[in-house]
Amino acid sequence: MKEAKETILRQWSMLRKIPRHPGSVGTRELRDKLQDEGFLIDVRTIQRDLEKLSSLFPLSCETRGKANRWFWMEEATVMDLPGMEPATAVAFRLAEEYLAPLLPNATIRHLEPHFRRAREILKPERGTRLAVWPDKVQVIAGGPALTPPSVKPEVQEAVYRALLEDRQLVCTYRSKDAVQPKSYPINPLGLVFRDGVVYLVGTAKDYAEVRHFALHRMEAAMMLETPCRRPPGFNFQTYVKAEQLFAYPLSRGPIALELAFDKGAAVHLTERLLSKDQRVTQNHDGRVMVRATVKNTLELRWWLLGFCDKVEVLAPQALRDEFSAIAKRMAHRYGS
Amino acid sequence: MKEAKETILRQWSMLRKIPRHPGSVGTRELRDKLQDEGFLIDVRTIQRDLEKLSSLFPLSCETRGKANRWFWMEEATVMDLPGMEPATAVAFRLAEEYLAPLLPNATIRHLEPHFRRAREILKPERGTRLAVWPDKVQVIAGGPALTPPSVKPEVQEAVYRALLEDRQLVCTYRSKDAVQPKSYPINPLGLVFRDGVVYLVGTAKDYAEVRHFALHRMEAAMMLETPCRRPPGFNFQTYVKAEQLFAYPLSRGPIALELAFDKGAAVHLTERLLSKDQRVTQNHDGRVMVRATVKNTLELRWWLLGFCDKVEVLAPQALRDEFSAIAKRMAHRYGS
DNA sequence: CACCGATGCGACAAGTTCTGTCGCACGGCG
DNA sequence: CGCCGTGCGACAGAACTTGTCGCATCGGTG
Numbered sequence: 042m043k044e045a046k047e048t049i050l051r052q053w054s055m056l057r058k059i060p061r062h063p064g065s066v067g068t069r070e071l072r073d074k075l076q077d078e079g080f081l082i083d084v085r086t087i088q089r090d091l092e093k094l095s096s097l098f099p100l101s102c103e104t105r106g107k108a109n110r111w112f113w114m115e116e117a118t119v120m121d122l123p124g125m126e127p128a129t130a131v132a133f134r135l136a137e138e139y140l141a142p143l144l145p146n147a148t149i150r151h152l153e154p155h156f157r158r159a160r161e162i163l164k165p166e167r168g169t170r171l172a173v174w175p176d177k178v179q180v181i182a183g184g185p186a187l188t189p190p191s192v193k194p195e196v197q198e199a200v201y202r203a204l205l206e207d208r209q210l211v212c213t214y215r216s217k218d219a220v221q222p223k224s225y226p227i228n229p230l231g232l233v234f235r236d237g238v239v240y241l242v243g244t245a246k247d248y249a250e251v252r253h254f255a256l257h258r259m260e261a262a263m264m265l266e267t268p269c270r271r272p273p274g275f276n277f278q279t280y281v282k283a284e285q286l287f288a289y290p291l292s293r294g295p296i297a298l299e300l301a302f303d304k305g306a307a308v309h310l311t312e313r314l315l316s317k318d319q320r321v322t323q324n325h326d327g328r329v330m331v332r333a334t335v336k337n338t339l340e341l342r343w344w345l346l347g348f349c350d351k352v353e354v355l356a357p358q359a360l361r362d363e364f365s366a367i368a369k370r371m372a373h374r375y376g377s
Numbered sequence: 378m379k380e381a382k383e384t385i386l387r388q389w390s391m392l393r394k395i396p397r398h399p400g401s402v403g404t405r406e407l408r409d410k411l412q413d414e415g416f417l418i419d420v421r422t423i424q425r426d427l428e429k430l431s432s433l434f435p436l437s438c439e440t441r442g443k444a445n446r447w448f449w450m451e452e453a454t455v456m457d458l459p460g461m462e463p464a465t466a467v468a469f470r471l472a473e474e475y476l477a478p479l480l481p482n483a484t485i486r487h488l489e490p491h492f493r494r495a496r497e498i499l500k501p502e503r504g505t506r507l508a509v510w511p512d513k514v515q516v517i518a519g520g521p522a523l524t525p526p527s528v529k530p531e532v533q534e535a536v537y538r539a540l541l542e543d544r545q546l547v548c549t550y551r552s553k554d555a556v557q558p559k560s561y562p563i564n565p566l567g568l569v570f571r572d573g574v575v576y577l578v579g580t581a582k583d584y585a586e587v588r589h590f591a592l593h594r595m596e597a598a599m600m601l602e603t604p605c606r607r608p609p610g611f612n613f614q615t616y617v618k619a620e621q622l623f624a625y626p627l628s629r630g631p632i633a634l635e636l637a638f639d640k641g642a643a644v645h646l647t648e649r650l651l652s653k654d655q656r657v658t659q660n661h662d663g664r665v666m667v668r669a670t671v672k673n674t675l676e677l678r679w680w681l682l683g684f685c686d687k688v689e690v691l692a693p694q695a696l697r698d699e700f701s702a703i704a705k706r707m708a709h710r711y712g713s
Numbered sequence: 714c715a716c717c718g719a720t721g722c723g724a725c726a727a728g729t730t731c732t733g734t735c736g737c738a739c740g741g742c743g
Numbered sequence: 744c745g746c747c748g749t750g751c752g753a754c755a756g757a758a759c760t761t762g763t764c765g766c767a768t769c770g771g772t773g
Contacts, residue, residue, distance in 0.1 A: 048730090048760075049385060050433050057460035064462075068720080083762055088721070097386050098458070107720050107769045113459040120458040122434070123449040124393035128537050129487040132480070135570060136488065139479050140472055151465040152472065155491070177540055179617045181571040201464050204513055234471060235517040281515045343683040350706035365711035370686035372708035375701035384731075384759090404749080419733055424750070443740050443749050 051080045052090055059100065062115035067108050118161065119154040125162050131178065133159035138180040145189050145239055145256065147197035189237020190257035199262040200241055204229045209267045210243075213260040222260050228269045231277035242280070244272060251280065296337045299356035302329040302348070328353075387416045388426055395436065398451035403444050454497065455490040461498050467514065469495035474516040481525050481575055481592065483533035525573020526593035535598040536577055540565045545603045546579075549596040558596050564605045567613035578616065580608060587616065632673045635692035638665040638684070664689075 058074050059066055068087050075082060091111055094100055099117035102109045125133075137156045140149060163174045203210040210229055215222035225246050233240045239256040249272050304327050319333040335341060337360075345352060345364070354361045394410050395402055404423050411418060427447055430436055435453040438445045461469075473492045476485060499510045539546040546565050551558035561582055569576045575592040585608050640663050655669040671677060673696075681688060681700070690697045 049388065049430075052385065053433075056458050057456075059459060060462065061459050084720090085722085085763085086761060089761085094385075097389075104721095109721075117459065122392050122456045122458075123395060123397050123453065126396065126487070127541055128534060131537060132484045132487040135480060135484060136472055136476055140475060143475050144468070144471060148468045148471060151462075151468040176567075176613055178568045179570070179614070181569060181617075198464060201467060205463055231512075232514045233517060234515070277512055278515070281517075342685075343679075346682040346685055347679040349678075349682055349703045350710055353710050361711070364707075367685045368704065368707035368711045371700075371704035374686055374689050375697070375704045420749090421734085421751085422732060425732085440750095445750075 047080065051075065051082065052094060054078055054080065055087070055090060056094065056098065056100075059111055059113055061113045061117070065103065065110035065112040067110055071111075117154070118158045121158070125158060127162060130159040130162035131174075134163065134174055134178070135180060142189060143237055144234075145192040145197070145237060147192040147194045147256075148239075150194060190255075192239060192256045193259070193261075196259045196262045197239075197256060199264050200229065200232070200256060200259075203262075203264040203269070204232060204241075206264070207269045209265040209269055210262055211265055212254070212262045214254055215258045215260055217258075224261075226265065226267075227254065228271060230269075230271055230275060231281070233281060242277065244270075251275070295334045296357050296360065298331075298333050298335050298341075298360070299354075300331045300345075301353045301355055302331060303351040304328065383416065387411065387418065388430060390414060390416065391423070391426060392430065392434065392436075395447055395449055397449045397453070401439065401446035401448040403446055407447075453490070454494045457494070461494060463498060466495040466498035467510075470499065470510055470514070471516060478525060479573055480570075481528040481533070481573060483528040483530045483592075484575075486530060526591075528575060528592045529595070529597075532592060532595045532598045533575075535600050536565065536568070536592060536595075539598075539600040539605070540568060540577075542600070543605045545601040545605055546598055547601055548590070548598045550590055551594045551596055553594075560597075562601065562603075563590065564607060566605075566607055566611060567617070569617060578613065580606075587611070631670050632693050632696065634667075634669050634671050634677075634696070635690075636667045636681075637689040637691055638667060639687040640664065 054075060055071060058071060068084055068091070071087050072082065072084050075087070088109075091100070091102070091109075095102065095111075098120075099114040100111060101114050102111045104110075133156055137152075137159075140152075160174075199210060202208075208229075210227045211224060212227050213222050213224045227241070227243045227245055229241055229243045230251065231242045233242060233253070240253040241256060242251060242253055244251055251272065301324065316333040316335050319331065322330045322332075324330050342363070345354065346367075354364045390411060391407060394407060404420055404427070407423050408418065408420050411423075424445075427436070427438070427445075431438065431447075434456075435450040436447060437450050438447045440446075469492055473485075473488075473495070476488070496510075535546065538544075544565075546563045547560060548563050549558050549560045563577070563579045563581055565577055565579045566587065567578045569578060569589070576589040577592060578587060578589055580587055587608065637660065652669040652671050655667065658666045658668075660666050678699070681690065682703075690700045
């Protein structure tokens with residue numbers, strides 16, 4: 042026997058090395074992994090440990106041929122240490138509500154065990170007289186109520202793996218115009234998340250051209266053994282920054298914004314700052330003047346447009362001209 | 378000895394009962410808690426367990442007078458079971474990036490240990506040749522780049538606790554107009570999260586009037602022993618739905634939306650559906666017609682306004698009139 | 714079809730660990 | 744000062760752990 046109290050630590054390590062259901066692990070495999078961590082232990086002991094632990098934890102095994110393969114049951118909630126505190130559980134519930142429209146289902150699915158745990162904690166039956174969550178907390182999400190397109194879990198899994206392990210990927214892709222989906226190998230270079238949509242950035246077959254593949258348009262995907270080939274000199278970060286499609290920022294430097302809000306419309310700004318140097322003053326005509334230095338982005342325009350006629354852009358002149366033009370075109374469109 | 382293999386389970390339970398640093402727990406306390414779960418165990422054993430476990434886990438104790446008080450070190454990362462898989466770690470990283478502008482710092486703080494764990498998993502040094510996260514994945518958040526106002530962690534903590542335990546709260550509040558903050562008791566009735574701002578809904582002192590207190594305007598907050606008194610017949614859920622300030626939905630039923638997008642502007646819609654029954658057709662004038670049944674919300678208006686002159690609302694007539702009026706007013710504002 | 718290697722598992726015995734119990738040492742409090 | 748609550752060292756018997764064997768199965772291979 043090497044050391045005292047090895048046991049618990051080893052069992053702990055073992056538990057962490059067992060994957061959740063779709064995956065699984067064999068006993069020898071486990072022994073090797075444990076050996077890497079310095080636990081010199083007999084296979085027999087591992088068998089015994091597994092058997093014992095499976096009566097305490099939601100572990101299960103499946104006999105493939107002769108060998109036993111162990112895994113966590115798929116629906117096992119996360120067991121975390123230190124135990125989740127109510128405040129953390131509340132944070133998780135909030136995260137769940139906020140993220141639902143922002144992340145694809147297949148990604149959310151991975152967080153699900155944590156969300157489940159949070160819900161358990163917030164259940165009122167749990168001794169502590171914690172109130173029922175929805176009776177006390179409400180989320181009013183700001184984003185539009187669009188639902189993100191659904192991505193097949195297997196597809197996302199394959200894409201993630203290929204990307205992280207730097208391998209090629211065979212993919213059945215239904216492109217926007219084509220009715221019939223086509224299969225071909227892709228060299229995955231990076232992932233872009235925008236709103237609820239996920240794009241795989243990569244090159245198809247042997248082409249040098251970098252393309253975007255929306256994950257929800259992939260009917261199937263499978264990682265290959267062949268390593269990913271990347272165009273010489275390609276850098277994902279600079280690519281994303283440079284690429285038109287994803288580039289929202291419109292000019293490099295910040296702009297000195299000057300706005301006049303109708304009374305009442307500017308309440309938001311006293312809650313959420315537009316920038317750190319934001320200054321708010323009352324105008325003589327009753328309107329609220331706001332000055333702030335902000336980034337010149339498309340998002341800024343969307344945000345301003347959301348106030349429609351309740352805000353007037355005073356400066357910079359270029360932005361004012363933009364809005365003036367927009368207003369003219371809109372009026373023309375609906376006019377007479 | 379009651380049963381075999383009790384030990385690990387008991388130690389596991391014990392670990393979960395120990396709070397993270399600001400909190401702490403004593404040995405007798407632990408014994409009582411464990412007794413509630415059916416572990417009839419001597420205090421001495423608990424002392425021994427703690428000592429042993431503290432050499433394996435980031436546990437620590439602090440001697441207050443004579444008694445030892447145990448806790449998890451504040452910076453301890455979450456240890457979860459089953460161990461976090463790379464795909465889950467990616468999901469957490471995404472969650473982190475998306476939530477930063479949506480949740481107040483004090484709430485995010487509670488998720489931090491999980492985020493930290495995810496970052497650890499995605500570090501490249503971990504044997505597996507997982508690529509460095511930022512080299513492979515980019516998030517382009519859709520929301521505006523406003524930063525949520527910062528909330529003091531102690532304040533949020535106190536508010537959460539008071540709310541969940543149904544107690545009163547003493548609060549030093551700096552109201553919008555007043556320069557000097559004032560202290561008074563509040564009966565907490567519920568929390569509302571909207572964009573990055575958190576509001577406590579409640580009544581002040583003995584008043585019956587229900588008010589909203591923004592958490593970032595609270596300089597201090599402390600839970601009281603006195604139970605929360607709620608206005609007779611008050612129901613948080615119906616209150617939030619009814620209340621003007623928070624009520625975004627504008628009419629009960631859904632509306633049959635009909636839009637004409639300029640060519641190119643409707644690309645989004647082929648990615649993200651507006652509704653399940655959405656139908657997209659090509660018009661003879663080159664524009665893209667979209668028909669969908671959607672909820673009649675303010676958000677819908679914001680979203681449509683974001684397209685400014687690139688979309689025309691055709692139906693329902695009421696909405697078209699709204700937009701027509703908005704366009705006219707905007708043009709007038711910037712006109713001449 | 715037989716043989717080989719890999720795997721699982723029951724049994725065993727020696728060695729470790731666990732646990733209730735005592736007794737002693739402190740520190741605070743009345 | 745004495746009492747109480749707490750921590751902790753020591754002890755012994757019971758319970759548990761673990762390496763080792765040996766046997767039974769299963770799959771694949773020649």
